[in-house]
Amino acid sequence: MRTVEIRTAPAYNVHIGSGLLGQCGSFIAQVHGPCLAVLVTDSFVDMIYSSSVVHSLKETGYRVEKFVIPAGEKSKSMETYMKLLSFLAELGVTRSDLIVALGGGVVGDLAGFAAATYLRGMDFIQLPTSFLAQVDSSVGGKTAVDLPQGKNLVGAFWQPRLVLCDVKCLATLSMETLADGLGETIKYGMIADAEILRILQGDGLRDEAESVIYRCVKIKADVVEADERDNGPRQLLNFGHTAGHAIEKHSRFTLTHGRAVAIGMAVVTRACVKRGMVDRSVLDVLESLLKKNGLSDRCTLSAAELARGALADKKRRGESITLVVPASLGKCVLFPVSTADLEAFFQDGL
Numbered sequence: 001m002r003t004v005e006i007r008t009a010p011a012y013n014v015h016i017g018s019g020l021l022g023q024c025g026s027f028i029a030q031v032h033g034p035c036l037a038v039l040v041t042d043s044f045v046d047m048i049y050s051s052s053v054v055h056s057l058k059e060t061g062y063r064v065e066k067f068v069i070p071a072g073e074k075s076k077s078m079e080t081y082m083k084l085l086s087f088l089a090e091l092g093v094t095r096s097d098l099i100v101a102l103g104g105g106v107v108g109d110l111a112g113f114a115a116a117t118y119l120r121g122m123d124f125i126q127l128p129t130s131f132l133a134q135v136d137s138s139v140g141g142k143t144a145v146d147l148p149q150g151k152n153l154v155g156a157f158w159q160p161r162l163v164l165c166d167v168k169c170l171a172t173l174s175m176e177t178l179a180d181g182l183g184e185t186i187k188y189g190m191i192a193d194a195e196i197l198r199i200l201q202g203d204g205l206r207d208e209a210e211s212v213i214y215r216c217v218k219i220k221a222d223v224v225e226a227d228e229r230d231n232g233p234r235q236l237l238n239f240g241h242t243a244g245h246a247i248e249k250h251s252r253f254t255l256t257h258g259r260a261v262a263i264g265m266a267v268v269t270r271a272c273v274k275r276g277m278v279d280r281s282v283l284d285v286l287e288s289l290l291k292k293n294g295l296s297d298r299c300t301l302s303a304a305e306l307a308r309g310a311l312a313d314k315k316r317r318g319e320s321i322t323l324v325v326p327a328s329l330g331k332c333v334l335f336p337v338s339t340a341d342l343e344a345f346f347q348d349g350l
């Protein structure tokens, strides 16, 4: 097992290892005493993993209630959020109780937002089961639900008390969902750790999942500690996301997040190569990794559509937009582009 400490306020540990779900009770007991634990999970994950989690929690002295949402992004809504709040209120959950999020990024974002807001905030634990949730969404304290107008428009910064990444969960993921997480993983390699890219170029995740997740979480920890509320350095995590969000939205979310980010990274890197900002070999590595992992690097949107989508994004500030661009393999930097030049920049990447 490996551990990354996230030194936010409060600080918490991310443990990464095999079989952690079945022992979750004893890990949780180290950060929160016996209480009512409300397990939030989705219909699919529930069938595979709830029983061992519930067993471990009960064995350690927790009372357990379960709230199951339908699997899928549609559940990250105000409607499900309200149902969860009502469930908590009807149970008489108090601030000294606990929410336990078992599932992918949808469950983590929704349950985390409920934990951030119910009774002005209560403790929650992340038990991420998808690859994307383990390498990315369970760490860092961003919680949210979607509105009909856009994704993640309502949310809060609220750190979990503990994150347990059980690599055994990866065995039951569909190829589709695994590829989504690989998109974000390649992003981590590109922004800060060429070793991740090297591992993925080799045999891939087979024996190295624990090490790859550890490396991604470590990068996220460094960035989040420097910028808990996303005002500056944390923007590095947005590599591929400005174009990616536009692509995701344009597809009406039929294209999943990691896949859209993969295309976004390719567009930006190609533009940088064309403008002489980065060596061609960086693009070659990125393109071959995307291909090897079942991710597309081709964008079907026009440069105008990409620019329009990017400018509508909530992360824009003033007359320029800050893109994240590769400087070398394993290193990205922030790069402001004026809104007037954005379309031409994307055109160079198509």
Ligand SMILES: NC(=O)c1ccc[n+]([C@@H]2O[C@H](COP(=O)([O-])OP(=O)(O)OC[C@H]3O[C@@H](n4cnc5c(N)ncnc54)[C@H](O)[C@@H]3O)[C@@H](O)[C@H]2O)c1
Pocket (backbone or CB within 6 Å): 042, 043, 044, 045, 048, 071, 072, 073, 076, 103, 104, 105, 106, 107, 109, 129, 130, 131, 132, 133, 136, 137, 138, 139, 140, 141, 142, 143, 151, 152, 169, 170, 172, 173, 174, 177, 180, 257
């Ligand atoms: N908070 C953040 O910082 C952050 C970062 C990135 C993404 N996100 C959010 O995360 C969400 C996407 O996360 P996701 O890709 O995990 O989606 P998800 O939660 O919808 O999970 C994808 C699918 O995989 C299934 N699944 C999960 N774990 C499984 C397992 N071990 N075995 C079999 N099936 C399993 C789920 O039931 C679901 O059908 C998006 O809403 C995105 O906005 C948040």
Ligand SMILES: [Zn+2]
Pocket (backbone or CB within 6 Å): 184, 241, 257, 261
């Ligand atoms: Zn992302």
